[in-house]
Amino acid sequence: MTTKHQSYYVPSQSVWPIVGAIGLFLIASGAGLFVQQLKSGASGGGYVLLVGIAVILFMLVGWFRTVIQESMAGLYSSQMDRSFRQGMSWFIFSEVMFFGAFFGALFYARMFAVPWLGGASNNAMTHEVLWPQFEAIWPLITTPDGTKTQAMPWTGLPLINTIVLLTSSVTLHFAHVSLEKGKRSAILLWLGITVLLGVGFLCLQVEEYRHAYQEIGLTLASGIYGNTFYLLTGFHGMHVTLGTVFLLILFFRVLKGHFTPDKHFAFQAGSWYWHFVDVVWLCLFIFVYVL
Structure with a gap:
């Protein structure tokens, strides 16, 4: 019995990983400087942040173009396809852990730190010493220096955004079903609506x-409530931005006729990522806005 081996394409060295690393460094540095300038009045952090975002977008477009060219040239085997699926699965798993850490911080603050400061668990003496006027309620709308803010209600814009994002998951599913049936006009319609919902x-x-x-008056200086609010919603917004770019590239690929009902893993990967982002927002909406 003979075993038929497939060739496994190994790409040459690429510049895109280092470009992405530089972009992430600029984003991290710019975000830190931007937060500092909100307090000190300095300038420059916002520009560094924008440059970092531009570099990341440039890297995404360039790297996607390279992979698309390799795929359309027929360089990928079925084993390579499985590698892509495993890679995307592990990437989404890492994103689950990423947001899990932030939700864990929110859980710790609400369930342990706030009650502890309020005198729970026989901690009345520390409560009197550290913050005698502290009330163990969530959200904390008063900081230790007496600054007051307001909690963001779940109605209004947060509720509208939840409806928008959940609707985008439905339209993307319709686009995927249309692709599996070979209905290219329907794919463009539903995928275009999904991109517009993401931008909205x-x-x-x-x-x-x-x-x-x-x-x-809900700012980054609004104590732990303001910090966790912007940390979770801000990082989620960044993921929505990347997901929208991903879907926009898929839209142009559909226009060029790149996908078939039997071969469209790039579309599946984009769909996985977008549905993941939607699930994260649903959890965020419940635990940050509603509860």
Whole structure:
């Protein structure tokens, strides 16, 4: 019995990983400088952050283009396809752990730190010494220096954004079903609607941040409630941005006729990622806004 071996394509050295690393470094540095300048009045952090975002977008477009060219040239075998699936699965798992850490921090603050500061677990003496006027309630709308803010209600923009994002999962599913049936016009319609919903979500989130900062005083200086709010919603917004770019590239690939009902893993990968982002937002909406 003879075993038929498949060739496994090994790409040459690429510049895109180092470009991505530089972009992430600029984003991290720019975000830190931007937060500092909110307190000190300095400038420059926002520009570094924007440059980092531009570098990441450039890296995504360039790297995707390279992979698309290799795929269309027929260099990938079925084993390579399995490698892509495993890689995307592990990537999404790492993202689950990423958000799990932030939800864990929120859980610790609400269930342990806040009650402890309020005198729970026979901690009345420490409560009197550290913060005598502290009330163990969530969300904390008063910081230790007496600064007061307001909690972001779950109604209004957060509820609208939840509906928008959940609807986008439905339209993306319809696009996937249309692809499996070979209905290219329907794919473009549903996928285009999904991209527009993603852009709409981001626009509404910008408006929510404007409302939070200018009208209700919910800022990064609003204690642990403000910190966890912007940490979770901000990182989620970044993932929605990347997911929207991903879907937009898929839209243009559909226009070029790249996918078939039997071979469309790139579309599946984008669908997995977008559904994951939607599930994270649903958890975020419940635990950050509602409860």
